[in-house]
Amino acid sequence: MRPYEIYNAEFAWNGCVDMRPWVIVEIKGGGKFFGCFPIASQCYQGGCFLIESSHPDFPATGLTKTCNVHDSHIIELPLSAFRKRRGALVGELLKEFRKHTGI
Numbered sequence: 169m170r171p172y173e174i175y176n177a178e179f180a181w182n183g184c185v186d187m188r189p190w191v192i193v194e195i196k197g198g199g200k201f202f203g204c205f206p207i208a209s210q211c212y213q214g215g216c217f218l219i220e221s222s223h224p225d226f227p228a229t230g231l232t233k234t235c236n237v238h239d240s241h242i243i244e245l246p247l248s249a250f251r252k253r254r255g256a257l258v259g260e261l262l263k264e265f266r267k268h269t270g271i
Contacts, residue, residue: 169202169250171195172257172265174229177249181206189230189254190245191237193271202250203242205269211236217268223261230255239269 169175171192178187194203207219216236219229231254257265265271 169195169199169247169253170256172262174207174231174254174256175250176252176254177204177245178251179243179245179249181243182208182212187251189235190243190250191257191265193242193269196244200247201244202247204245205237205239206243207231207235207237209233209235211238213238213240215240217265219257219261225257225259225261228255228258229261237265237269 169192174189174191176187177190189207190204191207192202192204196203216238219235221234
C-alpha cells in the first residue's frame with residue numbers, strides 16, 4: 169500500500185459505516201495505519217477535489233464514476249479496515265490532486 173493508491177475500506181465517516189473508496193496520502197506506524205481522504209459521489213462541504221470520469225487518467229483510479237475526494241482533513245484508518253485495491257491517482261490527475269491538497 170502506497171500514497172495515492174485508492175482502496176475500498178470499511179470505516180465510519182460522515183455518520184455512516186460503509187465500504188467506500190479512500191485515497192491513501194500517508195503511511196503511519198510502520199504500515200499499521202494510513203492517513204487517507206474519503207471518496208464520495210457528492211461533495212458535502214465544498215472544496216472537494218473532483219475526479220471526473222472524462223479525465224484521461226481516470227481509468228487508472230479504478231473508480232466507476234465521477235467522484236469527490238473530501239480533503240478537508242486526513243483521517244487515520246487501521247490496516248484492518250482495508251479490503252481491496254481499486255487503483256491509483258497517476259499522471260496529470262495526480263499532479264492536479266497534489267496541487268489542490270498541498271500534499
